[in-house]
Amino acid sequence: MRVSLFITCINDSLYPHTGQAVVRVLERLGHEVVFPEGQSCCGQMHHNSGYAPEAVAMVRQFVEIFREAEVVVVPSTSCTAMIRTQYPHLARHVAKDAALLEAVEALVPRVWEFSEFLTRKLGLTDVGAYYPHRVTYHSSCNSLRSLGLGDGPLTLLRHVRGLDLVELPNNTECCGFGGTFAVKNAETSTAMLTDKMRHILSTNAEICTAGDNSCLMHIGGGLSRQRTGVRTVHLAQILASTAEAPLA
Amino acid sequence: MSNATFTSRAAKSLRNSQLRRNINKATTTIRGKTARVTAExxxxxxxxxxxxxxxxxxxxxxxxxxxxxxxxxxxxxxxxxxxxxxxxxxxxxxxxxxxxxxxxxxxxxxxxxxxxxxxxxxxxxxxxxxxxxxxxxxxxxxxxxxxxxxxxxxxxxxxxxxxxxxxxxxxxxxxxxxxxxxxxxxxxxxxxxxxxxxxxxxxxxxxxxxxxxxxxxxxxxxxxxxxxxxxxxxxxxxxxxxxxxxxxxxxxxxxxxxxxxxxxxxxxxxxxxxxxxxxxxxxxxxxxxxxxGRSKILADEVSRETLHCIRCSRCLNVCPVYERAGGHAYDSMYQGPIGAIVTPQLKGLEEAGSLPYASSLCGACHEVCPVKINIPQILVHLRGKVVESKRETALGKLSGENMAMQVASRLFNNQQALEWSLWAGRLGQKLLTRDGVMPWLPPPLSGWTLSRDFPALPEQSFRDWWKQRENGK
Structure with missing residues (x-):
């Protein structure tokens, strides 16, 4: 399959290793990966902060760039949710543009979150990964509620050789990131993060993973500040790790 | 009208151990009960x-x-x-x-x-x-x-x-x-x-x-x-x-x-x-x-489902923000997620404009609402109205947030400028970076570094890596 990668702005600028891991996994599975030029951001930050017209500009950019794609893979649950649930809303209620809505509705069924692409589109549970670490999985709000990924990502993790998977208590609760919420309501966000970290630490895992680097930036930022010694690693990077070329 | 916002009121409640304990205990119990009797x-x-x-x-x-x-x-x-x-x-x-x-x-x-x-x-x-x-x-x-x-x-x-x-x-x-x-x-x-x-x-x-x-x-x-x-x-x-x-x-x-x-x-x-x-x-x-104010809510095609509410309070009981900030942070008889959308629409955004931001948009409320009110969608819609009204004034246009959002918007629409800004960021962050992270950032980002380190920009972005790889092929 010819997979168009939508890297997302956070992965592009802050987490290039996640993008590299996605490329590695998909190519290992025999797919061709292309990275269309001119892509930037899904518009989630603008949209969620109330800057709807600016978000519409991002919808137009995304549709323009990926219109012809066979499939689009996105290594972020929240960006995928933005595209799937909010693009139609923005086209209908903010842009009020029937042509844009039509283009969005034609494109959205071909847009997949990375783990969802593996489990649901390709029907895989084992991607041949090896990662000898004790890991707990944070199922982001968007993975659970907007995308309904259920335990698809967990199934992938269960099939990683050497990986010791520990269940995260109270897993369905938000980590407190919420985009600009983490800054605007920093204290409430911190209270949520503290409880999330308490649960992570209770698992004695060395790694907390998720399908979204924005949650992980938040959780990882807290774990780092508290010198917990627990790291965060995107799911794609775990799946990219193999016995031949293990990820550090 | 006082200058207190959700943020400042919540900051106070967050330190109240009695309140935190009471709410956590009550909402945990009731979450379990409602989950059981709805699942049956x-x-x-x-x-x-x-x-x-x-x-x-x-x-x-x-x-x-x-x-x-x-x-x-x-x-x-x-x-x-x-x-x-x-x-x-x-x-x-x-x-x-x-x-x-x-x-x-x-x-x-x-x-x-x-x-x-x-x-x-x-x-x-x-x-x-x-x-x-x-x-x-x-x-x-x-x-x-x-x-x-x-x-x-x-x-x-x-x-x-x-x-x-x-x-x-x-x-x-x-x-x-x-x-x-x-x-x-x-x-x-x-x-x-x-x-x-x-x-x-x-x-x-x-x-x-x-x-x-x-x-x-x-x-x-x-x-x-x-x-x-x-x-x-x-x-x-x-x-x-x-x-x-x-x-x-x-x-x-x-x-x-x-x-x-x-x-x-x-x-x-x-x-x-x-x-x-x-x-x-x-x-x-x-x-x-x-x-x-209800007929005004009814006239808004996105937020009219606010009026579906039967005041069951289930959204409060599943809300991680409510559970920590407490009801008084909403300064209204309608608290929690439903309060965050009802109150600003009844009282007006001038008085209750901080409430639509009192959410991480985690969607737990929408997931359990017995009449399926899409509260996160309405919160975002109301944020849009707050921004719209702020942008009507010169001061609002010049606000740090609006400026930052405008700059981000420009960058996302201009590849070269984006790459240049990443380069400038890498240079600029040198002063703030310790062991690969930034433990302190200036306001308004200081909210982040209150409790979280911020990752430093790596030397190479994904798109630079991709370009290099393509050129090497």
């Missing part, structure tokens, strides 16, 4: 859809159903009053009460009367209102605001309640202990006196049925039943969105409400009355239909 119904999902659809179609022809309700209530011997806003509603209730030469009224759980600030208006007219729902009574005695839709005194512990009772219940409060049974016994004796000596009662309404003119109140204590049946005069105030077209519609909502609200299969007391009946119950019945 094979048609729970169908009920939710039915509830949503009844509300949607009723609101689409609200005028018709309200007129039908007025006709049925009048036919059954009641009187209907229309109130455009809080002031009109207050005026109607005060006038009706005064007409009966009484200096006190009893009240049963009505968020609508809190919304229109009825109690101060009654007091101003020399009429003393007594709340008779136990928790509402506690909140009233403490001269506070409710902190939970359904458990208004959730923030109080029993010692605090004992002190209030000792102070304000006269002989019933003397020498009272803080044992829950003693507290409820005292409240019971105190309230019985009020029920028997008061001639005018004021209630809210959960539903009103247009075809029969019946009004419904559901409750747990039975104090509502006393209020609704003992006095000579009953005045009920309801928001116009509470009307249901058919008697049969109750079948759906009387299943949805208790299961979503308290996790009970059926609430202990369901009172339904239709006008007046000679020799039984109040001799005079008034129904006040309150708009107070």
């Amino acid at each position: 119904l094979p048609d729970w999902e169908a009920l939710r859809l039915a509830g949503r659809e009844i509300k949607r179609s009723t609101l689409a022809e609200l005028d018709k159903h309200l007129i039908a309700l007025e006709e049925s209530v009048t036919r059954a011997g009641g009187t209907v009053h229309w109130a455009r806003d809080a002031a009109e509603a207050r005026e109607i209730v005060v006038r009706l009460t005064k007409a009966h030469n009484t200096d006190q009224v009893i009240k049963i759980k009505s968020m609508t009367t809190d919304e229109i600030e009825l109690n101060p208006a009654l007091e101003g007219a020399g009429i003393r209102p007594y709340e008779t729902d136990l928790a509402d009574m506690i909140v009233q005695m403490g001269r506070e605001k409710p902190s939970h839709l359904l458990v208004p005194a959730i923030h109080k512990n029993r010692v605090e309640i004992r002190d209030l009772f000792r102070d304000q219940m006269g002989s019933h409060g003397e020498g009272l202990s803080d044992r829950p049974t003693d507290l409820t016994k005292a409240a019971r004796a105190y309230l019985r006196d009020k029920f028997l000596e008061t001639r005018v009662a004021i209630s809210g309404a959960n539903f009103a049925v247009a075809e029969t003119g019946s009004v419904v109140v559901v409750e747990s204590e039975g104090n509502g039943r006393m209020c609704l049946t003992l006095p000579d005069v009953l005045i009920s105030i309801m928001g116009i969105e509470k009307v249901l077209p058919r008697w049969q519609d109750l079948e759906v909502f009387l299943q949805l409400l208790p299961r979503a609200a308290t996790g009970e299969r059926m609430n202990p007391y369901t009172s339904i009355w239709t006008g007046t009946v000679p020799g039984d119950g109040p001799r005079e019945f008034h129904l006040v239909l309150l708009d107070n």
